[in-house]
Amino acid sequence: MAGSELLSDKAIRAAIKDAETSGKARKVSDGAGLVLDARPTGVGWWRLRYWLTGKERMLSLGTYPDTSLSQARARRDEARRQVAAGTDPSELRKADKAAQAQVAKAEALEEAGLPPEGSFEAVARDWLATVHAGKVSEGHHTRTRLRLEQDVFPWIGRRPLAEVDAPELLAVLRRVEARGAIETAHRVKDACGQVFRYGIATGACARNPAADLRDALRPVQARHHAALTEPAEVAKLMRAAADYAGQAVTRAALLLSPLLLLRPGELRHIEWAWIDLDAGMLTVPGARFKRTNPDKAERPPHP
Numbered sequence: 001m002a003g004s005e006l007l008s009d010k011a012i013r014a015a016i017k018d019a020e021t022s023g024k025a026r027k028v029s030d031g032a033g034l035v036l037d038a039r040p041t042g043v044g045w046w047r048l049r050y051w052l053t054g055k056e057r058m059l060s061l062g063t064y065p066d067t068s069l070s071q072a073r074a075r076r077d078e079a080r081r082q083v084a085a086g087t088d089p090s091e092l093r094k095a096d097k098a099a100q101a102q103v104a105k106a107e108a109l110e111e112a113g114l115p116p117e118g119s120f121e122a123v124a125r126d127w128l129a130t131v132h133a134g135k136v137s138e139g140h141h142t143r144t145r146l147r148l149e150q151d152v153f154p155w156i157g158r159r160p161l162a163e164v165d166a167p168e169l170l171a172v173l174r175r176v177e178a179r180g181a182i183e184t185a186h187r188v189k190d191a192c193g194q195v196f197r198y199g200i201a202t203g204a205c206a207r208n209p210a211a212d213l214r215d216a217l218r219p220v221q222a223r224h225h226a227a228l229t230e231p232a233e234v235a236k237l238m239r240a241a242a243d244y245a246g247q248a249v250t251r252a253a254l255l256l257s258p259l260l261l262l263r264p265g266e267l268r269h270i271e272w273a274w275i276d277l278d279a280g281m282l283t284v285p286g287a288r289f290k291r292t293n294p295d296k297a298e299r300p301p302h303p
Contacts, residue, residue, distance in 0.1 A: 006030050006031045007028060007029075007030040008069070012028070012044060012069065015038040016042060016043075018038070019038040019039055019042075020041075020042050023040045024040065025037060025040065030069070030072070030076075032080065033048050033049045033050050033076065033080070034046065034047075034061075035047045035048075035049060036064060036072075043063050044064035044065075045062075045063055045064075046060065046061035046067055046075075047059070047060060048061055048075075048076050048080075048089075050079065050083050050089075052083055052086075052088050057090060059079055059090050061075045061076065062075070105117065115157055118162070118204050119157060119158050119159060119160055120152070120153070120158075120159055120161045121148075121157035121158065123198065123199045123202070123204045123205075124148055124152070124153075126202075127194065127198040127199075128141065128144065128148075131198060132144060132194070144187075144191050147184065147187060148192075151172065151184070152172055152188060152191075152192060155171075155172045155175070156169070156172055161196070161199045161204045161205045162204065162206060164205075165209050166209040166210075166212040166213055168209075169189075169192060169209050169210060169213065170216055172188075173189055173216075176188055177217065177218060182218050182219075183220045185217055185218075186217055186220055189213055190210075192210045193210035193211065196208035196209065238258065241254035241257075241258075242255070253268070260282060262284070
């Protein structure tokens with residue numbers, strides 16, 4: 001660049017030696033804003049002074065001799081072209097460093113077997129741990145996690161949550177439908193919807209595509225559990241339970257079931273602390289009810 005190449009390697013070495021000898025920093029200019037800041041430590045810093053939007057700014061271009069005079073000039077010229085185009089080279093460098101750091105972080109997560117930040121799987125696992133686990137039973141939480149791990153993560157787990165759209169999510173659910181698990185497909189959709197709602201709240205996405213799939217899945221066919229409705233059939237069942245000659249624990253459970261009207265799991269896990277023989281009372285704690293965790297904590301026991 002005409003009128004700007006004022007320095008030579010000899011002049012640079014002399015400036016650095018002078019700074020070391022005097023113990024004071026010394027600045028020498030190459031022109032067009034390029035300056036060598038010679039330090040008493042024996043290092044010369046290349047700086048570029050430039051103006052943008054009427055303000056003076058400074059950009060570091062490396063150190064001498066790691067960055068040679070010709071390299072410093074090339075970097076100066078490139079930065080001046082960016083300034084001429086209205087771009088701040090300092091901000092551009094910051095953006096590049098941030099992008100490189102993001103890539104390095106993603107590679108580190110991938111190497112550790114973890115999903116990328118902001119991906120469907122990352123947000124879903126955060127939701128499972130911070131929200132879902134505190135609202136439902138341990139078994140319900142485990143079932144939801146397994147459904148996501150088996151039916152969703154392999155297909156869209158690494159995708160940015162904000163980029164997953166309704167057709168892409170529907171394709172995931174169609175795979176579940178294809179194996180005849182219609183009810184599971186609906187449950188997976190509901191879980192995905194909660195993940196997207198959590199993503200909206202945390203800023204990971206802007207909308208919930210699961211809401212657009214309300215009528216896209218095959219309906220679940222209602223199934224009624226088997227039940228005895230005829231008195232004669234109920235009496236036959238009661239007599240069969242009374243005649244049961246197997247294990248004593250099983251016989252006791254069969255006889256207690258119609259008297260206590262408990263669910264099988266509650267009946268199997270009855271504790272002596274629940275029973276008041278003098279009052280003839282069995283009290284089931286609210287924590288044992290089939291409800292969400294907050295409901296269990298607030299519900300009174302069931303006598």
